[in-house]
Amino acid sequence: DTAVSQTPKYLVTQMGNDKSIKCEQNLGHDTMYWYKQDSKKFLKIMFSYNNKELIINETVPNRFSPKSPDKAHLNLHINSLELGDSAVYFCASSPTLEMVSPLHFGNGTRLTVT
């Protein structure tokens, strides 16, 4: 009965490869997010989707492409991986777009690019 689940938990790959991270939430929330947490632990929003519609697309290289097939799923595809992409990526969800309810985070995907 996991609320927000993302896979894989660990991802080790070489520069130039393409990889995907999957996220699913069973909370019935309308809004889902991708966050990047770097080595300094700073959480930075990358994308947010509301009912499958892209709402926020921060200054993220276009090598990152989110896809939301339905409001319970938000996947992240990364092309041509670079060393600087190494980080922990968190998926999260909230009931509405207005952020006045707490975010529910997945357990994170630790991406290491070598």
Add this chain to the structure above:
Amino acid sequence: GQNIDQPTEMTATEGAIVQINCTYQTSGFNGLFWYQQHAGEAPTFLSYNVLDGLEEKGRFSSFLSRSKGYSYLLLKELQMKDSASYLCAVIDSNYQLIWGAGTKLIIKP
């Protein structure tokens, strides 16, 4: 620009009390969250303040002063399991969440 400041690291003793401060300068204010994040895990929700004053929840309390752009998280009767990072996040006028860099709390026996 928008800015949230928290101390980078704090150390406290088991059984003691610690106060983690957060000051913010944002375009508008629609609430403030505190999250706890253990090493290697996801952030989890601790508290939400939108009005001035103190919100108490067991061993944890959170205070807000909107006029001063200031909040603190108070942890009482510290336990070793409280060793974690504590993240302050503010909802701005556009209902976007602005995150602080977090405070790493180290509890010593």
